Amino acid sequence: MLRRICVRELLSPTGLAAVYHHRRRQIRSAIRRLYGHAAAGDPVNVGDQIFVAVLNVVTSMLWGGTVEVENGSIDDLQVGRQFRELVGEITLLLGKPNLSDFFPGLERFDLQGIVRKMGALREKLDEIYDKIIESKRKGSEVEEEKAGEDFLDHMLKVEEEGLETNIPFTITHVKAMLMEIVVAGTDTTSNAVEFALAEMLNRVETMKRVQDELENVVGKHNIVEEYHIDKLPYLNATIKEVLRLHPTVPLLVPHRPSSTCTIGGYMVPEGSRVFINAWAIHRDPAIWKEPLEFKPERFMNTVHERKWDGNGNDFNYLPFGSGRRICAGIAMAEKMLAYCLASLLHSFDWKLEEGKKLDLSEKFGIVLKKAEPLVVIPVARLSNPDLYY
Template sequence: MSIINRFLIVEVAVAALLFFVTRLVVRSLLLRLQNRKLPPGPRGWPIIGALPLLGTMPHVALAKLAKKYGSVMYLKMGTCDMVVASTPDAARAFLKTLDINFSNRPPNAGATHLAYNAQDMVFAHYGPRWKLLRKLSNLHMLGGKALEDWAGVREDEVGHMLRAMCETSDRGEDVVVPEMLTYAMANMIGQVILSRRVFATKGSESNEFKDMVVELMTSSGYFNIGDFIPSIAWMDLQGIEKGMKRLHVKFDKLITEMIEQHSATAYRRKGKPDFLDQVMANSEMSDGERLNMTNVKALLLNLFTAGTDTSSSIIEWALAEMMKNPKIFRRAHEEMDRVIGRGRRLKESDIPNLPYLQAISKETMRKHPSTPLNLPRVSSEPCEVNGYYIPRGTRLSVNIWAIGRDPDVWESPLEFKPERFLEDERLSKIDPRGNSFELIPFGAGRRICAGTRMGIVLVEYVLGSLIHSFEWGLPPGTDDLDMNESFGLALQKKVPLTAVLTRRLSPTAYSS
């Protein structure tokens, strides 16, 4: 490289630095002149702002920063403004009081490269397309009536999973829990959407699908520098976008094949339409436009990935916590033996009579929320929270993980104590469906996770079935469980849970 070229590069770098610094100074002066006070927060670095402060576990780093700066915290992230809510009251202010102002998602690499350029339900702009996707999903898959209609599918697929676990155990092999869960969840969703099981047997194909889902959730959760400094996004400094594009090709191929096979078997479903049939038949929006095939693919991507991973991760964490606390297993088994007995499997109709199981589910959602940082939102207009000015275009992140570990809300928050939801009258009324801001594992407001109701049903039923059906033990040579987290859009267990299972029901219970 010539001296002239080197000089030009240095000159451009210095000019860019001066531009960003000048912009920050001018903006700060304007806010002071207008007597507008931003929430407190760390100063951050020049140009890149607070990005380096987040590290590899952003939810943990933000929780520590909130202890210093408060429940509503401001961070300059590259050229973007970001505010973090870390307490129930702060979350309520943004997700309830200011819900309509924070009803959109900010642009990001995940929406662009994985979600078909935000053509899906998760990242779509709040408008007619999003409303139609949400309406169709609720009517035909995720709502109360739809969930009742496919209860038989859940029962069948849990039966397949339990038998696969028994076969693995009979061969003297340890059971890898997340692989079994993905196998069951993907088949449940496949039956509802496509009228067929996605994986005939648990094996390499279902394991590969699980790896793809985990990679999608992990990469979508990264704090990508290009999202916060758009002018350098093309450089892809972390290599995140390259991985997303490669993964998108895999998912697009899989979903395209699913749709093609579904179309080829339409004659089999005359009079019995499945979810995809309903979406294709009711794709006209209120403004006269129609959903296109890209919208349909993007929706299927949402349902297959979030539907399999979020519930699976909660169940895996619950079982891991119980294996570390055998007395919880004993109490759960005692409750189930008293209510159900050992002559049959657990049914969904049993769950209202199993308060300790429901408490285990809530406690897991509190300590290990599937989405530690609520999916980001962005303000459409400037607003005020707790006396602080929030500029237009500010990204909002709600630290659900920090709320679940807030000592001002939860006694001994680091302990796994399901009985807290039974013994404390105040906590017994807390519900995870988005109205109790002490426990919002699925978010809250109009952009609450569309699969909230389905997620709760799946966690309680599948987790209950696994607890009731087996005694759970550590693999030989394992003294303790690794409970470390792996950050992503969903909070994964860093080391997948592996267990030795022993049947505890009558033989006929596993064959039904």
């Protein structure tokens, strides 16, 4: 039920097209901020910059971005600062091995404090969501007419009127859905952009080729729009190669068989928690030629008429999973990742700080991150400064 509501109201092609203005506004805002750093010659933390932009896009799509509360207002940046800290802590706890999973008898003791810590984070999220939801409930008809119905408006209507199904839909479901989308849709995208830029700094001919493609399609006297993305095959091949080498969720989401089955000669009991190591599959030399090399060209080779599209149809390449539990937000993720990366590479050249070395090592967890944040200097490359505003 939750997946159906989410895909239909927010993540369908129609839903995503309807909120393009949010994506465009936030990406342009990020480019404007980066231009300020470029003018001053200041280094920037790429992951931090993109995280804020993506978070602002997601929150704008969910509840309109700016939220009125009784004692003032919370804009998207203020909400973003709170979420930015919480998301990192939540994903860290989600991926932390828990002794209670191996020794269920210890669960009631919570020896590592994981349940206690996650409970504290939940309370912080509840405070944020309570303010947002309360504001929505008190919103005036004038504001609703001006802004139109957003995703949170629709969920609250379902919760109040029971529009979807006989299954009870509570305010807890509303909060869970908001948390799921915010956590799953922010850190993953910013990490992928960070890895992409790092790999291209390490292989400058790839960056040059992407920028040449952007110049041919977009031009230096114009800015990137989403409709350009489908005309950029090498950029899209580069993104596929980034997701092959650095899948954002390396073990995918946990799966659980509904009945006992046998896989590869091994019996997997009903209810087992199963993880698929996509990271290892994507680096398997039996599947991929030179698997550790960053080569976007491999996704442009049509000799064998193979197409890795990320939709889970080929089990050799499944950055978003496969089957019934495939990522519901593939379309959103692909749009944001391509739009962010195209805008960054079209608007700026990128260079390391003097004396700094590029580090491509990974920090393994439920979400794959760079071990060291990518801190680089943007250099403006467009012909007209007005294009940055």
